[in-house]
Amino acid sequence: xxxxxxxxxxxxxxxxxxxxxxxxxxxxxxxxxxxxxxxxxxxxxxxxxxxxxxxxxxxxxxxxxxxxxxxxxxxxxxxxxxxxxxxxxxxxxxxxxxxxxxxxxxxxxxxxxxxxxxxxxxxxxxxxxxxxxxxxxxxxxxxxxxxxxxxxxxxxxxxxxxxxxxxxxxxxxxxxxxxxxxxxxxxxxxxxxxxxxxxxxxxxxxxxxxxxxxxxxxxxxxxxxxxxxxxxxxxxxxxxxxxxxxxxxxxxxxxxxxxxxxxxxxxxxxxxxxxxxxxxxxxxxxxxxxxxxxxxxxxxxxxxxxxxxxxxxxxxxxxxxxxxxxxxxxxxxxxxxxxxxxxxxxxxxxxxxxxxxxxxxxxxxxxxxxxxxxxxxxxxxxxxxx
Numbered sequence: 001x002x003x004x005x006x007x008x009x010x011x012x013x014x015x016x017x018x019x020x021x022x023x024x025x026x027x028x029x030x031x032x033x034x035x036x037x038x039x040x041x042x043x044x045x046x047x048x049x050x051x052x053x054x055x056x057x058x059x060x061x062x063x064x065x066x067x068x069x070x071x072x073x074x075x076x077x078x079x080x081x082x083x084x085x086x087x088x089x090x091x092x093x094x095x096x097x098x099x100x101x102x103x104x105x106x107x108x109x110x111x112x113x114x115x116x117x118x119x120x121x122x123x124x125x126x127x128x129x130x131x132x133x134x135x136x137x138x139x140x141x142x143x144x145x146x147x148x149x150x151x152x153x154x155x156x157x158x159x160x161x162x163x164x165x166x167x168x169x170x171x172x173x174x175x176x177x178x179x180x181x182x183x184x185x186x187x188x189x190x191x192x193x194x195x196x197x198x199x200x201x202x203x204x205x206x207x208x209x210x211x212x213x214x215x216x217x218x219x220x221x222x223x224x225x226x227x228x229x230x231x232x233x234x235x236x237x238x239x240x241x242x243x244x245x246x247x248x249x250x251x252x253x254x255x256x257x258x259x260x261x262x263x264x265x266x267x268x269x270x271x272x273x274x275x276x277x278x279x280x281x282x283x284x285x286x287x288x289x290x291x292x293x294x295x296x297x298x299x300x301x302x303x304x305x306x307x308x309x310x311x312x313x314x315x316x317x318x319x320x321x322x323x324x325x326x327x328x329x330x331x332x333x334x335x336x337x338x339x340x341x342x343x344x345x346x347x348x349x350x351x352x353x354x355x356x357x358x359x360x361x362x363x364x365x366x367x368x369x370x371x372x373x374x375x376x377x378x379x380x381x382x383x384x385x386x
Contacts, residue, residue, distance in 0.1 A: 003072045043193060051309060053083075054084060055085040055242065056082040056083065056084060057082070057084075057088050057094065058082055058083070059080070059083045059092040059093065059094055059113050059114075060078050060079070060080060060092070060095070060096060060113065060114040061079060061081045061083075061111060062077070062108045062112055062113075063076065063079055063110065064076060064077060064110055065107070065108070065109065066108035066386055067104065067106055067107055067142065068105065068106055068107050070103070070142075070372065071101065071102070072099050072100050072101060072102050072103070072104065073100070074101075077094060077100075080094075080148075083113070088113070089113055091115045091186055092113045092114070093119075098116075098119075099119065102119040103119065103121070103122065103202060104119065105117070105118055105120050134249075136244055136296070140298050141242065141298065144242065145298070145299065145301050146244050146295070146296050147297055147307045148294050148295065148299065149169075149294070149307055149310075150294055150312060150316050150317070151292065151294060151295045153291070154318075155317060155319060156246075157320070159291055159292065160321060161243055161246055161295065161319065162243065163244065163245060163246060164243060165242075165322070165324070166241065166321075166322040166327050168236050168238065168239045168240070168309070168319070168320040169239075169241060169310075169317060169318075169351065170235070170236050170237070170319070170320055171235060171310055171315050171316070171320040172232060172234045172316045172318070175230060175233060176228050177228060185227070186228060187208045187209055188208065190208065190211075190221060208223050209221040209224065210222050221301055232337070233335065234334070234335045235332065235334040235335065238303045238307070239329050239330070240322060240327040241297065241303070242298040242299075243296075243297060244294050244297065244298045245296040246296075247292035247294065259316070295319070
């Protein structure tokens with residue numbers, strides 16, 4: 001009996017604890033809010049402030065430096081990024097299709113929004129908008145610089161070269177022997193030095209030449225009968241130079257899409273006697289445009305130095321036109337008289353006891369309207385007309 005009473009008492013305690021637990025936990029599970037105290041409500045207001053959402057828009061951003069004149073590529077150039085709507089420019093572009101393939105009108109810095117005013121559809125529009133800078137700099141490929149060189153019918157492939165072509169630069173140089181110390185042409189002048197019995201020195205004027213042994217063993221001075229003949233060497237140097245312009249650029253710098261200057265409008269002739277005046281008036285002959293005498297090439301910075309050196313050295317520059325589909329780099333050999341005779345099986349003729357009369361002193365040359373004659377130390381240009 002005593003054990004059964006303890007068991008009942010323990011069971012009653014467990015039931016009471018369960019009732020208390022249900023009473024305490026039931027409001028949480030049933031969704032009934034508990035009423036916090038005034039202090040707790042005040043703390044909750046301070047900890048959880050009301051947040052205002054910031055609106056964002058997607059705009060096109062440059063992910064690298066885009067120089068003026070570049071056509072925007074599809075890869076690694078621009079991308080869409082989220083930008084605060086309040087800080088987004090009103091003319092910011094929101095589609096990559098509106099940017100890719102367009103031409104940069106100005107320099108676009110990296111990490112900056114791409115605006116509609118920064119782009120044009122083509123080079124004609126680029127010129128018409130009157131942007132700062134020249135059209136030549138805008139269309140020139142990156143990494144190249146422009147250098148202008150003289151040209152004529154003979155050196156410019158009979159004026160067949162046009163903008164966008166590729167040409168090779170051929171240089172022709174004349175070599176002579178010089179004194180290494182004096183850097184003057186051989187032979188050097190000789191001065192006879194004599195000593196008298198008292199040891200006085202007398203310096204007499206000699207003749208140019210070299211000391212040799214003559215007939216009978218007597219010393220003689222052999223002097224040249226003419227000045228030293230230069231040795232010609234021709235070689236192709238710069239290859240696949242891009243032709244930027246044939247002739248002069250416009251002074252204002254804009255030539256892409258420029259409209260030609262309109263011809264002057266003839267003065268109206270009164271109806272009376274108009275036919276008679278038209279019969280007496282000589283036909284108008286258009287003034288021929290002078291041929292270009294200068295060409296601008298886009299080359300590497302080092303090749304630009306080569307061209308300037310050739311111009312300053314007054315070395316003849318000849319341009320060879322490349323195929324539109326071939327810009328390969330092909331090595332060539334320098335050409336001299338020895339090369340011509342060796343590679344084309346040319347032998348020097350034997351000396352014969354007879355000759356032609358009149359004597360052959362020169363070979364007929366097919367020259368354009370300009371002939372370049374190389375003299376002692378100057379280059380003169382002779383213009384011949386027929």
